[in-house]
Structure formats: C-alpha cells, structure tokens
Amino acid sequence: xxxxPLTPTDLARIRADFPILARKLHGQPLAYLDxxxxxxxxxxxLDAMTSFYSTSNANVHRGVYTLGVESTDAFEAARDAVAALxxxxxxxxxxxxxxxxxxxxxxxxxxxxxxxxxxxVIVSTVLEHHANLVPWQVLAEQTGATLRFLxxxxxxxxxxxxxxxxxxxxxxxxxxxxxxxxxxGVRPPVAELVAWAHALGAVVVLDAAQTVPxxxxxxxxxxxxxxxxxxxxxxxxTGIGALWGRESLLADLQPFLTGGEMxxxxxxxxxxxxSLPWKFEAGTPxxxxxxxxxxxxxxxxxxxxxxxxxxxHAITDYALGRLTEVPGLRIIGPxxxxxxxxxxxFVLDDVHPHDVAEILDRHAxxxxxxxxxxxxxxERLGLAATVRxxxxxxxxxxxxxxxxxxxxxxxxxxxx
Ligand SMILES: Cc1ncc(COP(=O)(O)O)c(C=O)c1O
Numbered sequence: 200x201x202x203x204p205l206t207p208t209d210l211a212r213i214r215a216d217f218p219i220l221a222r223k224l225h226g227q228p229l230a231y232l233d234x235x236x237x238x239x240x241x242x243x244x245l246d247a248m249t250s251f252y253s254t255s256n257a258n259v260h261r262g263v264y265t266l267g268v269e270s271t272d273a274f275e276a277a278r279d280a281v282a283a284l285x286x287x288x289x290x291x292x293x294x295x296x297x298x299x300x301x302x303x304x305x306x307x308x309x310x311x312x313x314x315x316x317x318x319x320v321i322v323s324t325v326l327e328h329h330a331n332l333v334p335w336q337v338l339a340e341q342t343g344a345t346l347r348f349l350x351x352x353x354x355x356x357x358x359x360x361x362x363x364x365x366x367x368x369x370x371x372x373x374x375x376x377x378x379x380x381x382x383x384g385v386r387p388p389v390a391e392l393v394a395w396a397h398a399l400g401a402v403v404v405l406d407a408a409q410t411v412p413x414x415x416x417x418x419x420x421x422x423x424x425x426x427x428x429x430x431x432x433x434x435x436x437t438g439i440g441a442l443w444g445r446e447s448l449l450a451d452l453q454p455f456l457t458g459g460e461m462x463x464x465x466x467x468x469x470x471x472x473x474s475l476p477w478k479f480e481a482g483t484p485x486x487x488x489x490x491x492x493x494x495x496x497x498x499x500x501x502x503x504x505x506x507x508x509x510x511x512h513a514i515t516d517y518a519l520g521r522l523t524e525v526p527g528l529r530i531i532g533p534x535x536x537x538x539x540x541x542x543x544x545f546v547l548d549d550v551h552p553h554d555v556a557e558i559l560d561r562h563a564x565x566x567x568x569x570x571x572x573x574x575x576x577x578e579r580l581g582l583a584a585t586v587r588x589x590x591x592x593x594x595x596x597x598x599x600x601x602x603x604x605x606x607x608x609x610x611x612x613x614x615x
C-alpha cells in the first residue's frame with residue numbers, strides 16, 4: 200500500500216504543534232533545516248514532561264510511596280512504547296541510554312570486549328558517523344581484532360564486493376552499519392549485510408539514529424542483533440536514547456556501568472546483577488526524559504510513520520529538483536530521492552560551507568556546515584566539508600524555496 204504524503208492541511212496542523220516554529224530570526228520566520236542534528240519538539244512532548252515534573256516526580260524503582268510508584272510506572276511505560284515502536288519481541292530487550300553514541304559504546308564495551316580477540320574481524324563502513332566508528336576502533340585496539348571498512352562509490356552507495364576478501368581474513372564477529380547516512384542520506388543494503396554476517400555467525404549492529412525518527416523500523420523484520428537510536432532526534436528530549444538487543448545476547452553480557460539499579464544484591468565481597476533490562480541501567484535513569492520520549496513516540500504514531508516517510512521522500516524530491524536551479528551547486532551523494540532519506544549535502548562552487556551557512560542564517564534558514572561527525576567519509580569524497588540541509592515532518596516546500604533564495608544570495612554576497 201502506498202501511503203500519501205502529508206497534505207498542506209496536515210502540515211499546517213503539525214507545524215502549529217511546534218512552538219519554536221513561531222519564532223522569527225532577523226525579522227523572518229524560522230526555516231529549520233537541521234533535523235538530522237536534532238529535531239524540534241511538539242508542545243505535546245513539552246507538556247508531558249512539565250506535567251510529569253509538576254505532578255509525579257520521584258525517583259524510580261525506589262519509593263514505595265505513591266509518587267515513586269507513579270514515576271516508575273511512567274518510566275516503564277516508556278520502555279513499552281519503545282519496544283512497540285521497534286516491534287521488539289520483549290521489553291527486556293530495551294535498554295535506556297543517554298543517546299545513540301552511548302548505546303553503541305555499550306555494545307562495544309560489553310559484547311565486543313567479551314567476544315572479539317586476535318584473529319577476529321570487525322566490519323564497518325566509511326559512511327559511518329563517528330559514534331559508529333570510533334567505538335569499533337577502540338575495540339579493535341583493545342582486543343587485537345582487525346577492523347575493516349567497506350567502501351562506497353562516488354554517489355555514496357555502499358560497495359559489497361570486498362565482503363569475500365574480508366571473510367577470508369579471519370572470523371568475522373561483528374558488522375556495524377548505519378541504517379541511513381547522516382551526511383549523504385544514502386541507505387546501505389542492510390538486508391544483504393545481515394544475510395552475509397549471519398551466515399558467518401557474526402552479529403549486526405545497526406545505527407538507526409537517522410531512521411527511527413521518520414519511518415517504521417522493525418527489529419524483527421530487519422533481523423539485526425543490536426539497534427541504537429536517540430530520543431532528541433525523535434521529537435523527544437535530550438539525554439535519552441535506547442539500545443535494543445536480542446535477549447539471548449544481552450543475557451550473557453557483563454554490565455556496562457556499575458552501581459544503582461543494575462544490582463540485585465551487594466555484599467562487600469561481591470555483587471550480583473539485576474535482570475534485563477535493568478542490568479544495563481546504572482544510576483538514576485533519565486526517567487522524566489523517558490516520559491518525554493513516550494509522548495514523542497505517541498506523537499509520531501498519531502501522525503503516522505509511513506506518512507512521515509512519504510513526506511520526507513516528497514520534500515527531498517522537491518529539494519533535489521530546486522537545488523539544481525542554483526548555479527555552481529553540486530549535490531553530494533545520490534542524485535535522486537529514490538534511495539535516500541531527507542538529508543541533502545551539497546557544495547557551492549568554492550564558497551566555504553561555513554560561509555554558506557552563515558549567510559543562510561541571515562535569511563533565518565538553519566543548515567549545518569562541516570564534516571557532520573563523518574570525517575573519514577568527507578575525506579573519502581575528497582572534500583573538506585559540505586553544507587547539509589535535512590528535512591522532517593514539519594518541512595514545507597516554502598522552506599525549501601527560501602533555502603534556494605538564500606543560496607542565490609550567497610552567490611551574490613560571495614561574488615561567485
Ligand atoms: C547516523 C548517526 N549516528 C549516531 C549519531 C550520534 O547521535 P547522538 O549524538 O545522539 O549520540 C548521529 C547524530 O548525529 C547520527 O546522525
């Protein structure tokens with residue numbers, strides 16, 4: 200079934216829920232085109248957190264008094280919401296973390312350290328955000344395992360032709376890949392990688408920071424082994440994210456951090472660990488943020504993740520078309536909207552991306568400039584930096600038009 204993108208009426212209704220969109224910068228309405236960095240927040244999410252703090256705030260898993268019970272129930276209900284969002288087989292498989300970065304580090308420092316050693320191979324790709332690259336570098340250094348990166352073609356499409364050679368290098372233990380590049384918007388062939396990895400007995404770690412916010416993500420259909428995402432990119436607050444992992448794998452792991460809720464009993468000589476998922480949640484968790492994330496997930500369901508995906512696709516198609524009207528602009532990555540998400544990187548003649556972003560800011564158009572925490576990818580593409588515009592459920596064609604007008608002004612100001 201093809202889902203229709205959001206209608207102009209839907210968009211107007213959705214945009215009215217985001218108070219920050221009423222803000223003006225330099226006398227002009229805000230055009231926020233940086234959702235890949237962090238999403239803006241709907242009033243429903245803000246209200247949920249304010250209401251929680253105003254009525255039910257108490258630490259979780261400790262108090263037997265009413266507030267503590269309410270707060271614990273709200274925290275654990277948020278876990279159920281994440282489990283349902285990801286179609287996780289069990290709520291025990293959902294571990295709250297601070298963000299995607301912490302979730303990926305958790306896998307490296309637990310599963311990775313316990314399972315990798317000399318003669319083993321860890322596989323990642325040049326597309327990765329540093330959060331899905333540096334932990335594997337450190338893991339390889341710590342354990343003596345070999346780290347290999349899959350390359351891309353000039354449009355950013357992942358090349359799988361090196362897989363056979365990599366498999367001959369040793370025991371492939373772990374494959375870490377992004378579900379969608381935060382710099383190019385390209386979506387790697389995860390199904391092929393999963394089939395290859397599982398045939399070799401390796402696990403697949405999926406960085407879903409750029410997809411959980413905007414399309415249905417189903418861990419069972421994907422058949423990955425671990426998946427990470429961030430609340431702040433998903434209409435939720437900062438300070439909360441989640442790791443999903445197969446229970447059969449999580450059950451055998453030693454804890455990541457120690458202290459607080461992750462214990463069952465402590466004696467001076469030795470400590471035993473709590474059951475899943477709390478074994479991996481040391482210290483007071485971000486429970487108010489979990490309530491916010493729950494409200495954000497409810498909001499996403501109310502709009503419909505299929506509809507958000509269809510909208511991003513349509514708006515990206517529109518943006519790719521309009522951007523080609525700017526002389527000297529070169530899109531980096533896939534040239535069509537078919538195989539990509541709502542992230543468009545580009546360069547404009549010899550103008551430094553920071554100058555582009557700075558001049559666009561005078562038009563109240565917010566875009567990101569730089570390496571987007573993907574330095575190896577930017578280097579692989581032979582660039583120093585790009586400008587990146589990224590879209591979400593609030594993005595309108597009028598905002599894209601303002602981006603294009605702003606870029607024409609950049610050309611005038613910079614004399615190119
Ligand atoms: C693909 C991808 N992975 C990981 C991250 C890291 O997310 P966080 O900073 O929330 O940990 C990001 C953030 O931009 C990202 O886009």
